[in-house]
Amino acid sequence: MAVTKKPKITLERRDVMTTILRERGDALLVTGLGSSTYDAYATGDHHLNFYLWGAMGGAAMIGLGLALAQPKRRVLVITGDGEMLMGLGSLATIAVEKPKNLAIIVLDNQHYGETGMQQAHTGRGVDLAGIAKAAGFAATGTLYTAQQLKTWLPKIHKAAGPLFASIKVTTNPVPMVLPLRDGTAIKHRFREALLGAKAFE
Amino acid sequence: MKTDQQSSSTIWPDQIFRVLKDTGIRQVAYVPDAGHSKLINLCRADKSMRAVSLTTEEEGIAMLAGAWLGGERGVLLMQSSGVGNCINMLGMIQECRLPLLTLVTMRGQWGEFNPWQSPMGQGTPAALENAGVIVQPVDHADEIGETVAAAARLAFSSYRPVAVLISQRVIGFKNWSK
DSSP: OOOOOOOOOOOOHHHHHHHHHTTOTTOEEEEOTTHHHHHHHHHOOOTTEEEOSSOTTOHHHHHHHHHHHOTTSOEEEEEEHHHHHTTHHHHHHHHHHOOTTEEEEEEEOSEETTTTOEEOGGGTTOOHHHHHHHHTOSEEEEEOSHHHHHHHHHHHHHSOSOEEEEEEOOOOOOOOOOOOOOHHHHHHHHHHHHHGGGGGO | OOOOSSGGGOSHHHHHHHHHHHHTEEEEEEOOOGGGHHHHHHHHHOTTOEEEEOSSHHHHHHHHHHHHHTTOEEEEEEEGGGGGGGHHHHHHHHHTTOOEEEEEEOOSSTTOOOGGGHHHHHHHHHHHHHTTOEEEEEOSGGGHHHHHHHHHHHHHHHTOEEEEEEOHHHHOOOOTTO
């Protein structure tokens, strides 16, 4: 098999987050610990953001439960490659359930940014989008450029899922901004915004 | 794996199913277990429920958190060997004060043949309690229905994680000869 050279990684994670969320509409968002949570908040706080500060490996499955409960709403899960690698089996589970309204986006910097920038499997040959495709996701892709992201934006927000996109981003540092941490408060805020008074029945 | 001779002929899975219906359960997350096989089939056949087969039990904790965020109630069916897989994910349940109903069929307990089931089976109640889960063991078939009903009420009305541990005594001995 021919060895193909990987494109240079130039996308900045926070720019990618901003680009995606600018067109979120009424989508529900789950973000993984940790940079994805910070990036989403940096883009602009939103009551329909469920920020994870723990539960590593759980973001995609929270997305599935939410997508099944709210089939008419778009559900976005935006997480890191380390968090996604911790829940690889969930890609199989989601592929079997085929939620049309679920999109999983990995901001893939190929490192564990929270813990000292150790190399992750995604920088050592493991192809997350390939795994999602083999599992049976309806749409999958690995994105390297702003042009690819532009092309993919309508798919991320509208295409029949389950959709999986690994977006390669740099490890360049960004200013630290931290959203609400109290899990119970994050939950109540989210449910009230989504369900109204029914949230407290 | 073949199941034991008793579970298919008993009515407690039907009683649990009735409770789940009455509780308004919409999402059923499960890792297959012989003791739960009848209940899993009942849930899969019900149009008002979405039964989701998991690759590992912790997926179910996360999925049911998402279900509750979206306004639906769920249940997680698993065997005691899967409880250990859930521990870190249960931290979210406690921190976010999410309701959780899980029905655990016990192994490594009453008349166990496989010694590898003992460590996790014997450690199950303490592991769950250490993770903040309210544990409600049930040793007799005729108590299962009311115990699950009470556990569901506790979970969804008090917003707490509750595990019903269904004794191996109820499920019966696994037949290793077939």
